[in-house]
Amino acid sequence: MKLRIAKLPGDGIGPEVVEQAVKAVDAVCAKFGHEVSYTLGYVGACAIDRTGDPYPQETHALCMESDAVLFGAVGDPKYDNDPAAKVRPEQGLLAIRKQLGLFANLRPVETFRSLVGKSPLKTELVDGADFLCIRELTGGMYFGEKGRKDGGDTAFDTCIYSRFEVERILKLAFEYAQRRRKHLTVVDKANVLESSRLWRQIAREMEPQWPDVTVDYMFVDNAAMQLIRQPKFFDVLVTENTFGDILTDEASCISGSMGLLASASVGAHTSLFEPIHGSYPQAAGKNIANPVAAILSAAMMFEYAFGLMEEGAAIRKAVAASIDAGVVTEDLAAGSKAYSTSEVGDWIASEIK
Ligand code: IPM
Numbered sequence: 001m002k003l004r005i006a007k008l009p010g011d012g013i014g015p016e017v018v019e020q021a022v023k024a025v026d027a028v029c030a031k032f033g034h035e036v037s038y039t040l041g042y043v044g045a046c047a048i049d050r051t052g053d054p055y056p057q058e059t060h061a062l063c064m065e066s067d068a069v070l071f072g073a074v075g076d077p078k079y080d081n082d083p084a085a086k087v088r089p090e091q092g093l094l095a096i097r098k099q100l101g102l103f104a105n106l107r108p109v110e111t112f113r114s115l116v117g118k119s120p121l122k123t124e125l126v127d128g129a130d131f132l133c134i135r136e137l138t139g140g141m142y143f144g145e146k147g148r149k150d151g152g153d154t155a156f157d158t159c160i161y162s163r164f165e166v167e168r169i170l171k172l173a174f175e176y177a178q179r180r181r182k183h184l185t186v187v188d189k190a191n192v193l194e195s196s197r198l199w200r201q202i203a204r205e206m207e208p209q210w211p212d213v214t215v216d217y218m219f220v221d222n223a224a225m226q227l228i229r230q231p232k233f234f235d236v237l238v239t240e241n242t243f244g245d246i247l248t249d250e251a252s253c254i255s256g257s258m259g260l261l262a263s264a265s266v267g268a269h270t271s272l273f274e275p276i277h278g279s280y281p282q283a284a285g286k287n288i289a290n291p292v293a294a295i296l297s298a299a300m301m302f303e304y305a306f307g308l309m310e311e312g313a314a315i316r317k318a319v320a321a322s323i324d325a326g327v328v329t330e331d332l333a334a335g336s337k338a339y340s341t342s343e344v345g346d347w348i349a350s351e352i353k
């Protein structure tokens with residue numbers, strides 16, 4: 001197969017971790033006989049520095065003509081404490097999601113046997129946890145009307161969802177639940193929010209189409225608690241954009257490190273694969289960041305964008321082997337030897353071969 005990949009490393013540790021994902025992709029392609037090409041694109045702070053635009057038209061054109069996007073991270077501290085900044089790196093990520101129509105963000109949460117001790121949660125709670133968070137990605141407060149009034153002293157963000165947006169994400173969630181353990185949890189705040197009541201109404205209407213899927217409804221505050229109280233309760237969890245953002249950071253504690261969680265964003269156009277972690281500017285250029293989330297995002301790329309399941313599995317197997325062998329970065333090393341970002345990447349690539 002010919003794979004044309006748009007490589008968008010972005011900011012901070014993005015370039016370092018994406019480079020390790022590329023090594024894994026190259027190793028898999030060599031092993032399975034695929035022809036792969038990468039084209040570099042700019043997004044985030046590095047794109048602002050070059051063009052003034054966090055998601056330049058040229059990058060969008062590249063994404064549209066590629067088969068998949070491998071994404072690193074965006075963000076730069078120089079924008080974080082400047083509320084007056086007109087352009088921000090994060091707008092690049094929001095623009096790419098919106099313009100590629102990536103309405104669903106799939107964030108699997110799994111545990112590695114040899115890492116269960118690294119989770120801040122009790123081993124017996126997390127061991128064997130395995131669920132899929134489906135976060136709506138192009139609606140809600142992120143994209144609703146926002147602004148200031150009263151001369152700037154009042155601010156608002158609007159959480160808005162249409163039936164069309166809710167139906168398409170719930171349909172996907174029902175389908176994934178059906179392929180998995182047939183248990184879907186719809187997370188909302190229907191006791192307070194009108195948009196949540198629409199989600200719940202539509203989910204109830206859709207239930208009869210998937211009679212073999214058990215559906216439960218959970219308020220987001222309770223879900224935040226249940227995720228750490230009984231993570232093994234969950235199979236597929238679906239929720240709106242902001243709740244999904246928050247709950248998946250929380251869920252990363254179950255695996256032991258933020259540096260382990262990968263994601264796939266899918267929708268109308270080219271799918272995008274990115275670690276759930278941010279640009280971690282404190283570590284940028286130090287060769288210490290955990291590349292596993294980026295490498296597992298590459299595994300998701302083979303599976304979700306190309307339907308190449310064996311290739312994805314080969315990457316997953318090599319990642320698991322690296323963890324079992326203790327070839328891990330400092331976030332997971334705890335006392336034992338910490339490997340650098342590139343050493344972990346090299347080890348995994350050679351294990352794949
Ligand atoms: C994520 C990130 C982004 C988000 C930021 C960087 C805009 O936190 O992908 O979860 O909030 O969606």
Ligand code: MN
Pocket residue numbers: 245246249276
């Ligand atoms: Mn986030």
